[in-house]
Amino acid sequence: MAASPVRTDARAGGTRDVEAGLDALDSAPTLPSRPGAGQRFVRIVLPPVVFLAAVVGIWQLAYVAEVKPSYALPSPADVFDVFWSSLTDGSAFEAVWTSLRRGGVGFALSLVIGTALGLAMWWSRWLRAAVGPIVSGLQSLPSVAWVPAAIIWFGLSNAAIYTVVLLGAVPSIANGLLGGLKQVPPLFDRVGRVLGLSTLGRTRHVLLPAALPGYLGGLRQGWAFAWRSLMAAELITYSPQLGQGLGQLLNVGRELSQMSLVITSIALILAVGIAIELLVFAPIERRVLTRRGLTIG
Amino acid sequence: MTANVTAETLAAPQEVGHPRAGVPAVRVQQVSQVFERDRPPVLDRVDLTVRPGEFVCLLGASGCGKSTLLNIIAGLTEPTSGTVEVSARRPALMFQEPALLPWLTAAGNVELALRARGVGRAERREEALRLLALVNLEGAGDKRVHELSGGMRQRVALARSLAQDSSVLLMDEPFAALDAITRDVLHLELARVWAEQGLSVVFVTHNVREAVRLGQRVLLMGSRPGRVVREWQVDLPQPRTIESPGVGALAAEITTELHREISRHGR
Structure with missing residues (x-):
């Protein structure tokens, strides 16, 4: 290398220009501008509203045609009356709040236990071999099957409800985390080792962030399972001492043979599910995937 | 930026680009690697010494063990036998x-x-x-x-x-997946950074011209067993490009040797 500093410098300048040109030509185009509010309304809000209106229309037609007797198929207006009064007398809010609190506590517990279990299964090959198949199997076992056992163990109590929720959500979360960890490219771990990160440092800065998309998928499924399990548990563990959740509201409708209340309860359960998905999981997932360039939008 | 580079280059110790005698940057002695017992070793008693500030290219066909050798120098793989010394804390x-x-x-x-x-x-x-x-x-x-x-x-x-x-930089076909235009520019970039930082580089490639364009020394590796079969000192003046006549001539000579080495396996 006989190149003098000045020479090196001049060449660096040359490289800089070519590189700047290549970078400009070769870079991914910046993200398309966000569509305006009007466009978003037409693309995102309008379709489900139109669909819902169509469903109510068909329902009204079926009611007018008396496909079923009116006690079994009330009119949309009847159901709306029950729905509206449940909102005005506050019983809907109470039921939603009671269930949401149970679901939240149950999910939080599942999150801690499921994450610990997933990590333990990752670290210990033996544990993975021993409990892996059972954890996977548990995912396909409807957690309502645990309700009788939970009631025998804990009586008609919140403990019984939480047991069922945990058994529903923990396997999904543990499996999601384990799946995410398994899919981490080995190259990333080598990068961590080349950089000289300790085992703990590699876990914290490389392994866990790399496994995040799989983990999020597990959390999402875990929440869905927790919510379903909760409804099953509430439907069966009916007791005056327990707060009245949505599942119990459903049971009241059944006992009174009041179809309007049953449909109202189902609508509320669905609404909570959709709200959590849209307000919690979808934004987090979108954020994570967009940052990594893993979504086409 | 431009001014900074000049200042740093001037301030850098004089050994920049001029390998000094003394402790080698990398010393590989009699390193062998056996993955499967019944097959020829992936590496067979390989010796390699890289002087401080030297740019060495390891050239060979796919599967000759050059990446394995690099991983061993990097400390990612334990060799079956032999020793590796690296002057840097961590290459x-x-x-x-x-x-x-x-x-x-x-x-x-x-x-x-x-x-x-x-x-x-x-x-x-x-x-x-x-x-x-x-x-x-x-x-x-x-x-x-x-x-x-x-x-x-x-x-x-x-x-x-x-x-x-680190004073030692190991590169495992770093430009192989890039288009030719980008690769040319990165060659310039790497040559500049190498000179400025006074790095010792071991550069693995299967591209003969790339090896001649960048390296001060080119080592040809044979396959199964992997070992260094020949080496060339590249005395062409810097700065050079992939089109420099000297680069083409030496690359042709090395390619002939490389083909001869590869043909051994077809017989």
């Missing part, structure tokens, strides 16, 4: 893929290397931006990995390797 290693972590920004990737080295939080950001500027990526610090082109990613990877502050 930096660049892969064929940029291997950037996609949840971090360009600067974030460089900062992780600084963090691993124990650089304080306050200095990391500034140092990362300085290193990115060194590979002509000023202003790209906040870009996400997926927003960068292949060439830019590989330059971020180079900046990350430089962040390790």
Whole structure:
């Protein structure tokens, strides 16, 4: 290398220009501008509203045609009356709040236990071999099957409800985390080792962030399972001492043979599910995937 | 930026580009690697010495064990036998893929290397931006990995390797996946950074012209068993390009030898 500093410098300048040109030509185009509010309304809000209106229309037609007797198929207006009064007398809010609190506590517990279990299964090959198949199997076992056992163990109590929720959500979360960890490219771990990160440092800065998309998928499924399990548990563990959740509201409708209340309860359960998905999981997932360039939008 | 480079180049110790005698940067002695017992060893008693500041290219067909040798020097793989001494605390290693972590920004990737080295939080950001500027990526610090082109990613990877502050840089076909135009520019870039930083480089490639264009010494590796079969001193003047007549002539000579070596296996 006989190149003098000045020479090196001049060449660096040359490289800089070519590189700047290549970078400009070769870079991914910046993200398309966000569509305006009007466009978003037409693309995102309008379709489900139109669909819902169509469903109510068909329902009204079926009611007018008396496909079923009116006690079994009330009119949309009847159901709306029950729905509206449940909102005005506050019983809907109470039921939603009671269930949401149970679901939240149950999910939080599942999150801690499921994450610990997933990590333990990752670290210990033996544990993975021993409990892996059972954890996977548990995912396909409807957690309502645990309700009788939970009631025998804990009586008609919140403990019984939480047991069922945990058994529903923990396997999904543990499996999601384990799946995410398994899919981490080995190259990333080598990068961590080349950089000289300790085992703990590699876990914290490389392994866990790399496994995040799989983990999020597990959390999402875990929440869905927790919510379903909760409804099953509430439907069966009916007791005056327990707060009245949505599942119990459903049971009241059944006992009174009041179809309007049953449909109202189902609508509320669905609404909570959709709200959590849209307000919690979808934004987090979108954020994570967009940052990594893993979504086409 | 331009002014800074000049200042740093002037301030750098005089051994830049002039290998000094003394402790070798890398010394590989009688290293063998056996993966399967019944097959010929992947590496067979390989000897390799890299002087401080030297640029050595390891050339060979696919499967000749050159990447394995690099992994052994990097400390990622234990050799079956033999010894490896590296003068740096921990050699930096660049892969064929940029291997950037996609949840971090360009600067974030460089900062992780600084963090691993124990650089304080306050200095990391500034140092990362300085290193990115060194590979002509000023202003790209906040870009996400997926927003960068292949060439830019590989330059971020180079900046990350430089962040390790190691005097030894190992490169495993780092430009093989790039288009020819980008590769040419990165050759210039690498030659400049090497000269400025006084690095000792072991560069693995299967591209003969690339090896001649970059290396001060080219080692040809034979396959099964993998070992160094011949070496060439490249005395062509710098700066040179892949089109320089001298590069073409020597590359032709080495290619003939490479083909002869590969043909052995077809018989």
